[in-house]
Amino acid sequence: MSHLRTVLSPAPSSPTPRGPSTRASRRRRRVATTAAGVLTLALVVSGCASPASSSGSASSSSFGTASVALSWIKNYEFAGYYFAEDDGDYTDAGFDKVDLIAGGGNTNSWDLVLGGQAQIGLASDLTGITGAINDGAGLKIIGAQFVKNPVGFVSLAKNPIRTVADLKGKRIGVDAGGKLAVEAVLKANDLPADTVEFVSVPNGVDPLMNGEVDALIGFLTNYPIAVKNAGGDVVTMSFADANYAQFGDAVVVSDKELAENREELKAIMKASIEGWNSALSKGTDAIADIAMKHGGADNGLDRQLQVDSASVLPSFMLTPDTVKNGIFTLTPDLIDQAVSSLAAAGITADPSMFDTSLLQEVYAENPDLIPGFTVPAS
Template identity: 30%
Template sequence: MTSRDQRFIDRRRFLEIGGASALGATMLSLGDRGGFSRAFAAETPISFQLSWIKSIQYGGYFAGIDQGIYKKHGIDPTFVSGGPNVDPVANVASGRSPLGDRPIGPLIVAREKGIPIKVIGTVFQKSPYSIISLAKKPIRNVKELAGKTIATATSGRPMMLYMIKEAGLDPASVNLVPSAPDPSALVSGQIDGYAGYSTNQGVMLQTRGVEIVTLNAHDLGLPETTGTIYGREDFLKDNRDLVVRFLRASAESWRWGLDHPEATAKMMVERYGNPGLNYEAQLTEIKESKPYIEAGPAATKGLLTLDLPLYGKIIELYRNVGLVKGDMKVEELCDASFADAAAKS
C-alpha cells in the first residue's frame, strides 16, 4: 500500500467517522426536541367510540384523518361507529375504546353511578337540542306545549318534564311520546313537536322543503353540551401526553372542517360516512353546527376547551331533576387540564 493510498483511506475513514458523529449529534438534537421520535416513530393508535353513526356531526375528526393532521401529531385514530343498538359509555368503561363522545347528560348519569369516566373536552359548546315544530303550526314558547303531543327520547323525558313544571304547566297537559330518529311524524301530523337536534333532525326537514321553527333548550334554561369528549380515568392518568396530542390534533382537525364545509361534506359522503348520506344535508348540517361549536370558551380559549362554570350549572340542573342525588362536584366530572394544555401549543 502506498503512502498516497494510506492518506486516501485515512481521509475516507475520517469523513465516515465525522459524518456518523454529525448524524448522531443531529439525531440527539432532534430527540431532545421530540422531533426525532415524531419523524421516525410509527403513529400511536387510539380508539374513539362515537355516540352515533358516522356522519357530518363527526366531520372534523374525519377531516383530520383525510388531511393528515392526526398523522402529523403522531396519532393513528380509529373512530368506532355508534348507533341505536350501541351503548357508547359501556364500551368506554369496559376499555374497548378508551375515549369517546356523548351528550353530557348520559355522562353525568354514568358518573353518578360510579362509572370511572371523566369529561376532557367538548365539540358543541352549546347544544343544538331543540323543540322543533312546523312553521305553519309553531311552538314559540314552553307554555304553548299545553295540549300538544311532543316526541322525545326516553333519556330526554325527565328534562322535558322539568321544563314543563318550571313553566307552571300541568305535566298531564303535555302528551310526551317516544321519538324515532327520523322526524317525519311531525310532517304527517302525528305529533306537534319533536325534541331533537336542529342541526340534525331540523336539517332533515329543511332539506325536504319543510319550514320549521326551533325552540332551543339551552336558551330555555336547560344548558347542555354535546359531542362531549370523555375517557376512562385510568387511561387518562397513564396516557396524558397521548390524550393531549389527540385533543390538539382534533381541535386543529375541527378548525379545518369548519373552514372547509364543502370539502368536509364531500369526504363524509364519498369516503368516511355511513352509506346513503346526502351531500346537501351534510353541508347544511356542518354550516348550521358552526356557531354551536364556536360558542363559549371556544371563541377565546380554543375549540374543544371546557367551560367549568357551565358544567356546574348542568350538574345542578340534573340534581334538581333528580338524576344526581349525591354531592357531585365539577372536578369529579371534568378535567379541563387536557384541553387547556392542547390549546396552548
C-alpha cells in the same frame, strides 16, 4: 339518543335527521386558510397558522391505534375527525392509525370507553353521562365539541312550541334517550311529567309531517332543514331557551386513561383539534365532501343536506370563550351553568365530574392550535 340524530338521506320522502342520546407519518397537507374557505362557512379566520409546527406530546415510539367513539353515524357532525385522519394528524401525533367508531346503536359511547374499546367518547348531552358517573362509572368530561347544545324541540308553525308554556298538552315524539331529556326539561321548569304526552317514534320527520306528533326532539343543525325540505314551516325552541343549558358531544375519558395514559389522550385531542381547525377553515363544501367520503355510502347521506347542516356548525362551536381558549374548552362558568341546569332537572351533578386540565395542557404546549377564528354573527 338516536332520534336526535340524522342520516340526512335524500328525500322524495322526508329525510331522516339526527337525534340526542376502540383506541413515517404523512405530513399534513394543510392548505393555508383562505378567505374563500372561511366565507363559505360564514366565519372569519384571521392569521390561521398551520399547526404543522406544533410541538406534539407524543413520544418517539408509536402509541398504536387511536380510538374515538362517535355519538352517531358518520356524517357532517364529525368532519373534524375525518380531516384529522385524512391529513395525517393522528399519525403525526404518534399513532399508527385512528379508529373512528360510529354510534347510533344501542351502546353508549362512554360504555365503549369504560370497556377499553375507545380512549375517547362523545356523549350527545350530559344527561346520560352524568347519570353513569353517579352510578359509579369512573369517567371524566374533559371538554365538549358543541359548547352550545344544538338540541331542541322542532315543531310546525300551525301548532308551534316557541316557549315553555307552549309545551302543555303537546305530543312529543321521542326515543328512550329523548324522553329522558324532555323529562329533564320539564323538571327544570317545575312542570309535571304529564305536561306532555310522549310518543315513541322512529327516526325521521315523517311523524311530525304526518300529524302523529306535535313536536320532535332533534339537532337544530339539521332537523329544521329536513322539515323545510319536506314542505313544513318549522318552529324551534332549543333546550337552552327552555332553561336547560347543556353541552353537545361532550368529550368523555376514563379515570384510568386520564391517570395512566395522559400523553396519549393529549395526542388524540391535539390531532382532533387540528382536524376541526381544518374543517372550520375549509368550509361547508369541504365538510360535505369528507362526510360523503367517510359515511355517505354506508348511511345514504344526501350531500346538499350535509352542506346545509354544516353551515350552522360554527354557531354551536365558536363562542367568545372557545375563540380565545380553543375549541372543545369549557370555562368554570359554563360548567357551573350546566351543573345548575342539571340540578334544576333533578339530576345530581358536580364540577368534580369535569377535568379541564388536559385541554389546558394541550393548548399551553401548542398555542398555534388557536388560529384566530371569530364568533359567527347571530
